[in-house]
Amino acid sequence: MLEVRGLTHSFGGLRAVDGVDFEVHRGEIVGLIGPNGAGKTTVFNLISGAIRARQGSISFGGEEITGLRPDQISRRGLARTFQTTKLFTDMSAFENVRLALIYGNPERRFRSEEAEREVNRLMASMGILADRNKSIREMSLASRRYLEITRAIATNAEMLLLDEAMAGLTPAELEQSKRLVARLRDQGVTILMIEHVMEAVMEVCDRIIVLHFGQKVAEGSPIEVATNSTVRNVYLGE
Secondary structure, three states: OEEEEEEEEEEOOEEEEEEEEEEEOOOOEEEEEOOOOOOHHHHHHHHHOOOOOOEEEEEEOOEEOOOOOHHHHHHOOEEEOOOOOOOOOOOEHHHHHHHHHHHHOOOOOOOHHHHHHHHHHHHHHOOOHHHOOOEHHHOOHHHHHHHHHHHHHHOOOOEEEEEOOOOOOOHHHHHHHHHHHHHHHHOOOEEEEEOOOHHHHHHHOOEEEEEEOOEEEEEEOHHHHHOOHHHHHHHHOO
């Protein structure tokens, strides 16, 4: 579903991403991990079009998307969330999702009551319908993260890039988030996730890709990555 080949990007003299290759297949949950500064978010920014990719290629669903704008990539069914949520703070939670629903489905002309039903359905499926009329500032961190995922799903996304969606959550919220990610996959959404919460990565991911100083140093199942000597050296200095 997603194919990245030779992806490279520098900031001045810093090579943040260095010749990275990987694939994500339809229906997978794939983790992208590595120490701080490994290049994970830069990879997300390149895939989503937030940074223009100038070296390497990115294809989604068999179509080249290298160099496309974020809105063009989103309209093709690839959506993302952010490590620090980027919601429209002057809108209610409901309005955030309604905007994404209308924007992400340009071929449909929603009547007001039809859009409201669909937004309510999406928010209920994510467990945040009670926050429907709240301002963003009134919502908990977990609810803001779930809202951002709901907004991404509302664009009719087939694939989600989740950037540390579980960071800062309580143990109970973390368990809920792990179930949520698994449920999204069961509903047909493919997921590539950056995550520092290793418990979550090991439990929900089918496959894990490890970056270090911008390069891919390992890839495999959770157990293969956990027992990889290079990965242990990167994380533990062994």
